[in-house]
Amino acid sequence: MLPVIPLAALFLAAFVLPLIALVAISLFRTPQFAELSPAQYLRFFSDPFSIKVLTDTIWLGTEVALATLILAYPLALVYAASGQVMRTLITFLIMLPLLTSTVVRTFAWIVLLGRDGIINTAMLSLGLWQAPARLLYTWEGMVLALTQIQLPLMALPVINSLLRLDGNLTRAAEGLGAGRARIFVTVILPLTLPGAIAGWLLVFAAAATAFITQTLVGGGRIILMPSYIYQQAVGVQDWPFSAALSLIFTLAVTGIVFAIGALSRRCVRGVDAA
Amino acid sequence: MELALSDVRGLSLDLKGIGHAFGATVALDEIDLTVAAGELIALLGPSGCGKTTMLQIIAGFLRPSRGEVRFDGARVEHIPANRRRIGMVFQNYALFPHLTVFENVAYGLRARKTAKDVVAAKVEQMLGLTQMASFARRLPGELSGGQQQRVALARTLAIDPGLVLLDEPFSALDKNLRLDMQIEIKSLLKTFGVTSIIVTHDQEEALSMADRIVVLNNGRIEQIDSPDALYDRPASLFISSFIGHTNLLRGTVTDADRVQLDAGPEIDLGRSTQRRRGTQVTISVRPENIAFGAERPGAIPITIRATLPLGAVSVTEGVTASGEAVKVSQARAAGIAKAQAGETAWLAISDVSRVSIFSTPVDDVSKFQQRSV
Numbered sequence: 001m002l003p004v005i006p007l008a009a010l011f012l013a014a015f016v017l018p019l020i021a022l023v024a025i026s027l028f029r030t031p032q033f034a035e036l037s038p039a040q041y042l043r044f045f046s047d048p049f050s051i052k053v054l055t056d057t058i059w060l061g062t063e064v065a066l067a068t069l070i071l072a073y074p075l076a077l078v079y080a081a082s083g084q085v086m087r088t089l090i091t092f093l094i095m096l097p098l099l100t101s102t103v104v105r106t107f108a109w110i111v112l113l114g115r116d117g118i119i120n121t122a123m124l125s126l127g128l129w130q131a132p133a134r135l136l137y138t139w140e141g142m143v144l145a146l147t148q149i150q151l152p153l154m155a156l157p158v159i160n161s162l163l164r165l166d167g168n169l170t171r172a173a174e175g176l177g178a179g180r181a182r183i184f185v186t187v188i189l190p191l192t193l194p195g196a197i198a199g200w201l202l203v204f205a206a207a208a209t210a211f212i213t214q215t216l217v218g219g220g221r222i223i224l225m226p227s228y229i230y231q232q233a234v235g236v237q238d239w240p241f242s243a244a245l246s247l248i249f250t251l252a253v254t255g256i257v258f259a260i261g262a263l264s265r266r267c268v269r270g271v272d273a274a
Numbered sequence: 275m276e277l278a279l280s281d282v283r284g285l286s287l288d289l290k291g292i293g294h295a296f297g298a299t300v301a302l303d304e305i306d307l308t309v310a311a312g313e314l315i316a317l318l319g320p321s322g323c324g325k326t327t328m329l330q331i332i333a334g335f336l337r338p339s340r341g342e343v344r345f346d347g348a349r350v351e352h353i354p355a356n357r358r359r360i361g362m363v364f365q366n367y368a369l370f371p372h373l374t375v376f377e378n379v380a381y382g383l384r385a386r387k388t389a390k391d392v393v394a395a396k397v398e399q400m401l402g403l404t405q406m407a408s409f410a411r412r413l414p415g416e417l418s419g420g421q422q423q424r425v426a427l428a429r430t431l432a433i434d435p436g437l438v439l440l441d442e443p444f445s446a447l448d449k450n451l452r453l454d455m456q457i458e459i460k461s462l463l464k465t466f467g468v469t470s471i472i473v474t475h476d477q478e479e480a481l482s483m484a485d486r487i488v489v490l491n492n493g494r495i496e497q498i499d500s501p502d503a504l505y506d507r508p509a510s511l512f513i514s515s516f517i518g519h520t521n522l523l524r525g526t527v528t529d530a531d532r533v534q535l536d537a538g539p540e541i542d543l544g545r546s547t548q549r550r551r552g553t554q555v556t557i558s559v560r561p562e563n564i565a566f567g568a569e570r571p572g573a574i575p576i577t578i579r580a581t582l583p584l585g586a587v588s589v590t591e592g593v594t595a596s597g598e599a600v601k602v603s604q605a606r607a608a609g610i611a612k613a614q615a616g617e618t619a620w621l622a623i624s625d626v627s628r629v630s631i632f633s634t635p636v637d638d639v640s641k642f643q644q645r646s647v
Binding site for chain 2: 166168169171178191
């Protein structure tokens with residue numbers, strides 16, 4: 001019990017207390033901290049723009065999680081079928097993004113996607129494109145960059161659960177006459193779902209809250225919750241509203257994380273062979 | 275049996291000149307085996323003897339480096355596992371943990387795109403045969419080992435396989451349950467008339483289940499025979515020590531039918547040793563073929579080490595003057611005096627015709643001798 005006291009103290013001071021402060025601040029009606037009321041929350045839910053920012057942010061997290069999921073399975077299957085040398089190489093490539101700073105990774109994407117960036121320059125000089133395409137400061141560019149940056153969060157748990165899958169199960173399915181696609185859908189996918197869910201939750205939460213990448217690759221044209229909160233707090237100096245935004249965003253992300261977790265635990269059982 | 279099972283027939287299996295190597299390691303060498311339709315065969319051998327490799331080659335998970343695999347006379351090496359009409363029962367049963375008993379048994383039928391009502395009828399029939407009907411909606415994790423094994427067998431038999439392969443099927447079961455399941459599964463396999471191959475390292479399992487036993491050692495077949503023949507007439511020193519318990523006694527041939535044992539006496543085998551005088555031999559005498567007797571010519575003196583009461587029989591362990599361990603098994607009838615450790619006793623071979631004789635290998639016999647009961 002005793003050794004966890006420093007951690008508990010840190011958690012209390014750096015997380016619980018600020019959270020309580022945040023709740024308190026969000027309950028003031030004006031930026032001058034006058035009058036207690038739920039006005040900030042009413043303001044959020046009656047404002048279509050604010051709601052759009054929230055749903056866009058959640059949608060971004062969903063898209064990035066889905067993209068990493070689709071990329072992670074082939075990667076995991078190749079990994080599981082590979083020898084030791086190849087596995088080490090794949091692990092290194094997967095881990096690489098985690099070994100560089102977010103800012104560096106994001107700037108690398110700016111270099112790639114920019115108007116005079118590598119992709120545009122290459123396509124133009126190959127004559128495939130007539131004019132430079134706008135890749136940077138677009139939704140798609142942002143999804144692409146976040147997908148690459150957050151792939152390890154999905155790939156590692158999926159690989160881990162695939163390696164723990166009993167090889168006799170796929171052999172049994174094959175022996176019973178199932179082809180590769182059926183084995184994947186009825187055996188591999190449901191039994192590695194816990195890994196995929198873990199990955200999904202990590203990527204979803206990380207992508208939705210990725211302030212730096214969202215801001216730099218999105219370039220301020222796309223307003224998402226993290227930059228919205230920053231703008232309200234630092235730009236407009238409306239602390240009560242930005243506190244309310246923070247709490248709504250936190251609750252939305254954790255709510256979705258818990259809901260998906262609970263829902264898919266039920267689905268794992270219900271997966272049918274049909 | 276009221277079920278229409280008469281049209282279900284096992285297929286015949288032929289292995290010819292099968293060889294397989296993993297890199298430089300030879301796992302199987304020159305395997306020839308013919309299995310008749312409906313026969314129940316056990317592949318028996320110590321771990322690393324190549325029996326699992328052989329199973330995987332028959333199943334189609336592994337392509338042999340050399341040789342032919344024929345099902346009903348047709349070569350199948352190029353046919354993948356999912357097209358071979360093979361049913362596989364795995365050591366850990368490999369039931370799909372996320373599917374119910376019903377869905378597990380239905381898996382193979384659904385993979386064959388069988389109509390829904392046919393699937394339901396077939397699964398019901400299989401669960402009925404294996405007495406698992408009331409567990410249809412359970413998950414495998416909620417079943418006991420024996421129940422899981424029944425489901426595994428029902429799942430395998432549901433696809434009407436021509437050949438069922440069982441990989442160490444009883445090793446995960448309690449010893450008490452094992453014999454019951456062996457009887458039950460043997461009768462199920464026989465009812466279906468399906469050809470079956472059981473891979474095991476447990477000689478009791480092989481002896482109790484199989485019509486014929488194939489003994490593998492170091493990637494080669496040592497002997498193929500019925501359980502009785504294997505026990506009574508082992509073809510090699512390895513088999514005599516691997517199948518059941520035995521006592522190995524060294525000696526020298528002194529006459530056409532006589533052997534001078536290192537342990538003391540000269541014994542008359544009642545038949546020709548078919549070896550020249552002076553040849554070093556090892557005779558194998560089963561513990562139940564040896565009994566305590568009086569001190570007389572031909573009796574083998576031993577020093578008692580311990581007596582182990584093992585339920586129906588009592589096993590006495592002793593050591594000869596030449597240092598060979600000897601076990602004597604006798605029915606625990608009343609009136610048998612319990613021999614005390616350290617005493618000297620005299621042993622007589624009950625039936626010399628059931629004694630096997632082998633040339634003593636160049637290396638030590640002791641590697642074939644068993645340590646304890």
